[in-house]
Amino acid sequence: MAYSEQVIDHYENPRNVGKMNDKDGSVGTGMVGAPACGDVMRLQIKVSDEGIIEDAKFKTYGCGSAIASSSLVTEWVKGMSLDEAQDLKNTTIAEELALPPVKIHCSVLAEDAIKAAVADYKEKQTKK
Amino acid sequence: MWRELQYLIHNFLPAGLQMDITQSYFEFLGLPVSYQLDQQALSERARELQKTLHPDRFSHLSDRERRLSVQYTAYLNEAVATLKNPLTRAQYLLQLEGVDTFSESRVQLDPMFLMQQMELREAVESIPDADDPEAEIEEQLQVVEQQMQELRQQFATFCVQNSPSALEAAAACVRKMQFIDKLGREIELLEDQLFDD
Numbered sequence: 467m468a469y470s471e472q473v474i475d476h477y478e479n480p481r482n483v484g485k486m487n488d489k490d491g492s493v494g495t496g497m498v499g500a501p502a503c504g505d506v507m508r509l510q511i512k513v514s515d516e517g518i519i520e521d522a523k524f525k526t527y528g529c530g531s532a533i534a535s536s537s538l539v540t541e542w543v544k545g546m547s548l549d550e551a552q553d554l555k556n557t558t559i560a561e562e563l564a565l566p567p568v569k570i571h572c573s574v575l576a577e578d579a580i581k582a583a584v585a586d587y588k589e590k591q592t593k594k
Numbered sequence: 595m596w597r598e599l600q601y602l603i604h605n606f607l608p609a610g611l612q613m614d615i616t617q618s619y620f621e622f623l624g625l626p627v628s629y630q631l632d633q634q635a636l637s638e639r640a641r642e643l644q645k646t647l648h649p650d651r652f653s654h655l656s657d658r659e660r661r662l663s664v665q666y667t668a669y670l671n672e673a674v675a676t677l678k679n680p681l682t683r684a685q686y687l688l689q690l691e692g693v694d695t696f697s698e699s700r701v702q703l704d705p706m707f708l709m710q711q712m713e714l715r716e717a718v719e720s721i722p723d724a725d726d727p728e729a730e731i732e733e734q735l736q737v738v739e740q741q742m743q744e745l746r747q748q749f750a751t752f753c754v755q756n757s758p759s760a761l762e763a764a765a766a767c768v769r770k771m772q773f774i775d776k777l778g779r780e781i782e783l784l785e786d787q788l789f790d791d
Contacts, residue, residue, distance in 0.1 A: 497708040501769040502697050504776025506711045527715040527780075571699040578700065 469530050470564035476534035481541050484523040486510040491594065494587025496579040500571060505532045509579035511543060511551070513587050519543050519551055524579075531569040535559050535576035543580060552584045618690055619673035629687060629750045631677060640674045680742075681775050684749050684768050691761055695768050703769065711773050718781055722788060731785050738778040745771050 469477070486493045488510075496509045505528030512521040522540035526533045538559060543551045559565075559573040620627040623639045647667050653660075676682045685695045717734065724730045745767050752764035 497705050497712065499703050499708050499711065499773060500699055501695065501701060501703070501772040502699060504773050506708055506715060506773065508712055525712070525716075527712070527719075574699055 472538075472563045473530050473534040473565070476537040476563070477530040480524075480533055480537040482521075482523050482537065483525060485525060486512060486521075486523050491590055492587075494583040494585075494590065496582030496584075496586060498575055498579045498582055500528070500532075500575050502571075503528065503532075505529065505572075505575065507532060507536050507575055507579050509536055509539065509576070509583050511580075511583045511587060513548065517548050519546050519548070528575075529569075529572065531563070531565055531572035532575060534563050535565075535573045536579060538562060539576045539580050548584050548587070551580055554580055619677055619686060622670075622673055623677065625677070627687070627690070629684060629746075629753045631683060633678070636674065636677060640670065643670050680746055681768070681771050684746075684753075684764075684771065687753060688761075688765055688768060693761065693765050695765060695772070701769060704766075707770060707773075711777065714777055715780070718777070718784065721784060727788055731781060731788075734781050735778065738774055738781065741774050742771060742778070745774070 485508075486495075488495050490512070492513050494511045494513065497507070498509075499506045505526065507524065507526045507528065509524045510522065511519045514520050522543050524536040524540050526536045539554065542554065554577060556570070556573040556577040559576055560570050563573070565573055618627060623636060623643075625632065625635060625639070644667070647663055647670065651663075655663075676686050688695055714734070714737065717730075721727050721730045721734070749764055749767040749771075752760045752767065
């Protein structure tokens with residue numbers, strides 16, 4: 467299957483690959499997976515006191531589309547408020563990367579990952 | 595599609611070659627619907643059916659009938675392959691109960707399990723830099739096999755309990771198996787890359 471230029475770009479030069487300290491109260495971690503293809507994705511955000519996402523990191527074990535989707539999301543969410551990040555839609559990701567229908571679920575995974583990261587951060591805040 | 599094929603079989607094949615492909619793979623192969631599989635019975639029954647479907651038996655028949663025998667063989671091969679593999683056998687059993695784990699997305703997964711999967715994949719990723727990659731690969735493959743065995747046992751236990759919660763627990767087992775199966779294939783791929791030039 468032919469990947470779009472955007473996917474290849476993110477696949478060959480993934481942005482923001484890495485890991486943040488999950489123990490840090492300003493870090494939210496989203497772990498998601500897709501059993502059908504065995505992909506696992508970790509997406510982390512670092513949030514300022516004002517509720518703005520200052521940094522984002524990801525690590526994805528999966529196909530090119532899954533890597534590109536999570537890479538793109540980490541680029542996009544930097545500078546966003548938590549609400550904005552939570553409203554990110556997989557269709558926007560899929561459109562930007564020109565994902566074919568069979569790869570739409572990869573963008574869904576990335577959307578779920580950022581939602582899970584925001585939820586994790588918020589849960590940490592309430593426990594403070 | 596298979597119902598249509600069954601119709602064609604019924605109408606165009608001689609009586610001696612009739613088989614019911616609208617049955618489940620288990621029934622088609624004359625096996626009990628169970629996760630516990632008698633591998634020998636499966637092989638024997640598959641051989642019998644293959645003999646029945648041998649192209650020589652169809653050579654005197656029309657093109658249409660010969661095409662049918664080819665489709666028929668495809669069905670048989672699919673049935674055997676699905677039941678032989680412990681993961682697809684489990685998935686098939688779930689499918690018979692109305693749970694499709696072959697292509698589902700957006701399912702709730704245990705975060706601890708995902709975390710562990712992430713760590714295992716990271717460990718596999720660093721194998722090429724290890725002092726003894728071969729030993730590392732062996733070790734990781736053992737981890738995979740051990741986890742698979744545990745999950746297979748759990749699945750078998752849940753499988754025989756007839757309750758919605760047991761069905762859900764069985765599905766959760768299968769989802770874990772899918773990740774571990776992928777991990778195992780990744781390790782084997784790496785093994786090929788590292789040692790089979």
